[in-house]
Amino acid sequence: xxxxxxxxxxxxxxxxxxxxxxxxxxxxxxxxxxxxxxxxxxxxxxxxxxxxxxxxxxxxxxxxxxxxxxxxxxxxxxxxxxxxxxxxxxxxxxxxxxxxxxxxxxxxxxxxxxxxxxxxxxxxxxxxxxxxxxxxxxxxxxxxxxxxxxxxxxxxxxxxxxxxxxxxxxxxxxxxxxxxxxxxxxxxxxxxxxxxxxxxxxxxxxxxxxxxxxxxxxxxxxxxxxxxxxxxxxxxxxxxxxxxxxxxxxxxxxxxxxxxxxxxxxxxxxxxxxxxxxxxxxxxxxxxxxxxxxxxxxxxxxxxxxxxxxxxxxxxxxxxxxxxxxxxxxxxxxxxxxxxxxxxx
Amino acid sequence: xxxxxxxxxxxxxxxxxxxxxxxxxxxxxxxxxxxxxxxxxxxxxxxxxxxxxxxxxxxxxxxxxxxxxxxxxxxxxxxxxxxxxxxxxxxxxxxxxxxxxxxxxxxxxxxxxxxxxxxxxxxxxxxxxxxxxxxxxxxxxxxxxxxxxxxxxxxxxxxxxxxxxxxxxxxxxxxxxxxxxxxxxxxxxxxxxxxxxxxxxxxxxxxxxxxxxxxxxxxxxxxxxxxxxxxxxxxxxxxxxxxxxxxxxxxxxxxxxxxxxxxxxxxxxxxxxxxxxxxxxxxxxxxxxxxxxxxxxxxxxxxxxxxxxxxxxxxxxxxxxxxxxxxxxxxxxxxxxxxxxxxxx
DNA sequence: ATCATCCGTGTAATCGATTCCACGGCGCAG
DNA sequence: CTGCGCCGTGGAATCGATTACACGGATGAT
Numbered sequence: 001x002x003x004x005x006x007x008x009x010x011x012x013x014x015x016x017x018x019x020x021x022x023x024x025x026x027x028x029x030x031x032x033x034x035x036x037x038x039x040x041x042x043x044x045x046x047x048x049x050x051x052x053x054x055x056x057x058x059x060x061x062x063x064x065x066x067x068x069x070x071x072x073x074x075x076x077x078x079x080x081x082x083x084x085x086x087x088x089x090x091x092x093x094x095x096x097x098x099x100x101x102x103x104x105x106x107x108x109x110x111x112x113x114x115x116x117x118x119x120x121x122x123x124x125x126x127x128x129x130x131x132x133x134x135x136x137x138x139x140x141x142x143x144x145x146x147x148x149x150x151x152x153x154x155x156x157x158x159x160x161x162x163x164x165x166x167x168x169x170x171x172x173x174x175x176x177x178x179x180x181x182x183x184x185x186x187x188x189x190x191x192x193x194x195x196x197x198x199x200x201x202x203x204x205x206x207x208x209x210x211x212x213x214x215x216x217x218x219x220x221x222x223x224x225x226x227x228x229x230x231x232x233x234x235x236x237x238x239x240x241x242x243x244x245x246x247x248x249x250x251x252x253x254x255x256x257x258x259x260x261x262x263x264x265x266x267x268x269x270x271x272x273x274x275x276x277x278x279x280x281x282x283x284x285x286x287x288x289x290x291x292x293x294x295x296x297x298x299x300x301x302x303x304x305x306x307x308x309x310x311x312x313x314x315x316x317x318x319x320x321x322x323x324x325x326x327x328x329x330x331x332x333x334x335x336x337x338x339x340x341x342x343x344x345x
Numbered sequence: 346x347x348x349x350x351x352x353x354x355x356x357x358x359x360x361x362x363x364x365x366x367x368x369x370x371x372x373x374x375x376x377x378x379x380x381x382x383x384x385x386x387x388x389x390x391x392x393x394x395x396x397x398x399x400x401x402x403x404x405x406x407x408x409x410x411x412x413x414x415x416x417x418x419x420x421x422x423x424x425x426x427x428x429x430x431x432x433x434x435x436x437x438x439x440x441x442x443x444x445x446x447x448x449x450x451x452x453x454x455x456x457x458x459x460x461x462x463x464x465x466x467x468x469x470x471x472x473x474x475x476x477x478x479x480x481x482x483x484x485x486x487x488x489x490x491x492x493x494x495x496x497x498x499x500x501x502x503x504x505x506x507x508x509x510x511x512x513x514x515x516x517x518x519x520x521x522x523x524x525x526x527x528x529x530x531x532x533x534x535x536x537x538x539x540x541x542x543x544x545x546x547x548x549x550x551x552x553x554x555x556x557x558x559x560x561x562x563x564x565x566x567x568x569x570x571x572x573x574x575x576x577x578x579x580x581x582x583x584x585x586x587x588x589x590x591x592x593x594x595x596x597x598x599x600x601x602x603x604x605x606x607x608x609x610x611x612x613x614x615x616x617x618x619x620x621x622x623x624x625x626x627x628x629x630x631x632x633x634x635x636x637x638x639x640x641x642x643x644x645x646x647x648x649x650x651x652x653x654x655x656x657x658x659x660x661x662x663x664x665x666x667x668x669x670x671x672x673x674x675x676x677x678x679x680x681x682x683x684x685x686x687x688x689x690x
Numbered sequence: 691a692t693c694a695t696c697c698g699t700g701t702a703a704t705c706g707a708t709t710c711c712a713c714g715g716c717g718c719a720g
Numbered sequence: 721c722t723g724c725g726c727c728g729t730g731g732a733a734t735c736g737a738t739t740a741c742a743c744g745g746a747t748g749a750t
Contacts, residue, residue: 001482003706014730019708027728049458050404051706053395054735069424072417079414082441091455093438096427110436113394114406137346221621253625276566280598282627348736359700364738372698396736399705 002043010039022047053115061091062303063111064120065104067146068219069096071247072275073292074122077144080296081120088304090117099219101126108134118303122146125185125218140306144299146189154312156299157190158290158319160272161197166321167270167288168201171240174328176268180213180238182227182248188219194244194272213238217248224251232259232267239268240327246273249285268327272319284324291317347388355384367392398460407648408456409465410440410449412491413564416592417620418637419467422490425641426465433649435462444564446471453479463648467491470530470563485651489644491534499657501644502535503635503664505617506542511666512615512633513546516585519673521613525558525583527572527593536564539589539617558583562593569596577604577612584613585672591618594630613672617664629669636662 004022008015013032020028021036028036039045053059062085066074082092093116095107104124108131111119118140123131127148135141135151147155171179181198184191199209212234215227224243228251231237241256243249249271256267263269263283271278274289298315305312349367353360358377365373366381373381384390398404407430411419427437438461440452449469453476456464463485468476472493480486480496492500516524526543529536544554557579560572569588573596576582586601588594594616601612608614608628616623619634643660650657 004708005706015707016709016730016732017728020729023708025709027726029728032728046454046458048399048460048706050395050398050460051735052708054393054399054706054737055708057735059395069420069427070417072415075414075417075420079441082414082439091438091459093436094427096424109391113391114436115393115395250621250625276595277622277625280595280622280626282625350736360737361700361702361739362698365699368738370739372696374698377698393736396705397738399707399736400738402705 001048002045003048004045006043007036007039007045010043011035057115058117059115060089061093061114061116062118062120062300063093063095063108063114063116065095065097065107065111066122067097067099067104067124068247069094071219071245072277073246073273073290074145076275076292077122077296080293081144081300084297084300088300090300090304097124099124101128104128105130112139118142118307120144120299120303123148123188125187125191127187140303142299142303142306142312144295149189154302154306154314156295156302156315157317158295159316160194160288160290160319161200163288163319163321164194164197164272165201165204167242167286168198168205170286170321170323171268171270171327172205172207174268176239176327177207178213178236178238179207179209179240179242180215180231181209182215182217182224182241182243182252184217184219184244184248186216191219191244198242217244219245219247221247221251221254224248225255226251228252228255229259232256232261237267240270241267242270242272244272246271246275246278246287249273249287253281253285263326264328270327274322278324281326283326285326286324287322288319289322290319346393347390348393349390351388352381352384352390355388356380402460403462404460405434406436406438406459406461407463407465407645408438408440408453408459408461410442410452410456411467412442412444412449412469413592414439414441416564416590417622418591418618418635419490421620421637422467422641425638426489426645429642429645433645435645435649442469444469446473449473450475457484463487463652465489465644465648468493468533470532470536472532485648487644487648487651487657489640494534499647499651499659501640501647501660502662503640504661505539505633505635505664506545508633508664508666509539509542509617510546510549512587512631513543513550515631515666515668516613516615516672517550517552519613521584521672522552523558523581523583524552524554524585524587525560525576526554527560527562527569527586527588527597529562529564529589529593531561533564536589543587562589564590564592566592566596566599569593570600571596573597573600574604577601577606582612585615586612587615587617589617591616591620591623591632594618594632598626598630608671609673615672619667623669626671628671630671631669632667633664634667635664 004015004018008018017032018036021033064081068074078094085092097104101124120142122145135153141153143153143155145157183195202209217223217227241252243252261267270286272288274287278285278287294317302312349360349363353363362377363381366378409426423439430437442449446469465487467490480498486498488498488500490502528540531537547554562568562572586597588597606612615631617633619632623630623632639662647657
């Protein structure tokens with residue numbers, strides 16, 4: 001592969017001049033510029049980004065470490081992150097932590113070794129001394145979706161509190177009183193928060209959230225299945241199961257079906273995270289939609305602000321309730337149209 | 346950030362010795378090794394992958410360019426690719442082409458600039474002189490899922506022909522005779538192949554595939570919707586719609602619902618690609634499952650074979666029919682269990 | 691005792707870019 | 721005519737690693 005030396009030789013100038021042309025440095029004669037450009041073209045020369053990075057100490061690459069690539073919520077997030085990054089001239093390397101802290105740390109280390117300019121993380125369950133260290137040493141970093149308390153880093157996330165209030169109000173209005181929740185891991189911020197918001201919302205309606213109605217999940221489908229089976233085995237099962245993410249909702253649906261029960265007649269179901277498929281399940285599922293696209297874009301902008309030395313901003317965007325029929329809403333699902341299906345992208 | 350010089354100074358040896366310790370070169374005394382390791386530890390030193398890459402001319406990074414990250418099929422593929430690559434000591438940079446050739450080429454160019462060791466591509470619609478050029482210049486490359494005829498590069502893909510025969514036999518046995526297909530873009534190999542396999546399978550049952558029953562799609566949900574609407578507007582609509590990928594099936598389902606029709610009573614639906622949600626749609630959808638995990642692993646192995654100078658192998662794995670109830674199968678969906686839901690991962 | 695080997699180590703070249711500094715030539719002002 | 725400054729250019733240092741080569745000392749064979 002042609003290097004800058006080959007171009008210089010071909011154009012009859014020094015490498016310094018070639019470099020100046022490539023970086024549109026002003027003091028190059030039109031004549032030299034022309035010859036260099038011709039040589040670049042003739043040789044099909046492309047600058048070696050590795051060499052450039054070594055010299056300039058910047059890779060124009062962002063690292064994104066997410067908890068689970070198979071989760072459509074994170075997929076959508078990754079997509080918008082990549083788009084915004086590309087628009088700003090950055091590439092993105094995605095690492096999949098699969099909800100495992102060690103794997104998360106392994107990715108972070110590899111990304112650091114590659115000298116990425118900044119790190120976007122949605123931390124997995126458990127605390128990570130490594131991330132703390134990274135934040136301390138000044139590597140540009142931004143948390144997205146989830147965050148770690150006590151680490152002084154901008155956070156970009158959706159606030160579900162208001163939407164959860166709306167959900168509980170909706171359920172209450174439909175006559176439901178026994179509401180259960182399948183929580184995420186307590187150690188993730190999103191895990192905790194959603195339970196607290198749910199409990200608080202119930203309290204405003206004079207309802208209690210008994211411990212038996214709090215299932216411990218891990219954001220994976222299986223845990224939703226198990227938690228739901230436990231609910232169903234109770235002497236007095238809940239009327240509604242609210243899953244704190246879309247995969248656990250999927251598991252809950254499995255469990256309900258396995259018991260030969262119908263949604264919403266026998267038991268209702270709602271989920272945090274809206275995904276395109278929720279329109280097509282039988283029945284369509286009431287969910288809380290996060291503005292995934294905006295989250296991804298805001299996260300990248302915040303990170304690039306840190307990288308380029310501007311003051312970054314934490315951002316919190318509101319999530320919103322999307323009512324469908326899985327909790328017993330009398331109205332059927334309206335004809336799905338494009339904007340509805342894509343509401344969370 | 347500490348460099349190899351700092352480590353050398355701290356350990357009282359030369360950088361060469363440090364490098365030898367780091368690369369477990371045999372001729373280093375235990376004493377020196379100990380001091381170096383201690384210095385590495387004390388300084389929290391991590392080798393700069395950028396500098397290493399410049400010198401060794403290898404990045405231990407693979408590029409993966411896929412057509413659509415939001416498509417669960419590709420997400421699953423990406424996941425298995427990343428896992429296998431990591432197991433072999435490679436990182437993966439994913440580029441999302443969004444089914445647009447220019448965007449695909451842009452990603453390929455960026456990846457090449459970053460001197461990735463090899464490229465895994467699922468080419469988008471349309472031919473790309475760039476990819477041809479890349480193949481010609483000897484950059485290690487492997488096609489996965491889709492490929493470009495005439496480009497001499499290993500191909501890792503699933504063969505759906507047999508599964509499509511099974512599908513048509515299944516439909517025929519259920520009494521269906523008017524079968525329609527929503528095809529992918531003709532310029533993608535998977536687009537073409539699936540139509541031909543379908544046509545051929547119908548022929549063996551003495552059925553013809555009229556042009557009116559071939560819808561032109563682009564692997565996106567919207568095109569599935571449009572094609573289905575067209576089918577439904579025909580004087581004699583088909584009894585079954587077979588979508589050549591999961592997103593177009595989703596669109597088809599939308600269109601069918603929008604017309605107030607029921608699946609499978611009024612019209613049947615089947616899809617190429619099996620995804621977890623097909624178990625949960627109303628009704629569960631009969632689909633052709635590709636061995637995504639095996640495909641991803643095989644693709645990485647083939648690519649690494651090319652990179653490391655071993656003779657690579659093209660791989661074709663069989664897809665298989667998963668019968669559910671969306672085409673009128675009398676039997677209900679069995680209780681979904683873990684292994685069933687994950688059948689395609 | 692002498693010489694060839696081998697082992698551990700350091701010096702320095704190298705990868706492909708960017709960029710500081712110096713230098714020659716030209717234009718313009720004094 | 722002389723001198724100052726600017727412009728375009730090239731030489732060379734530099735980024736952080738790897739690795740060929742050289743070298744000194746110890747070991748073993750003769």
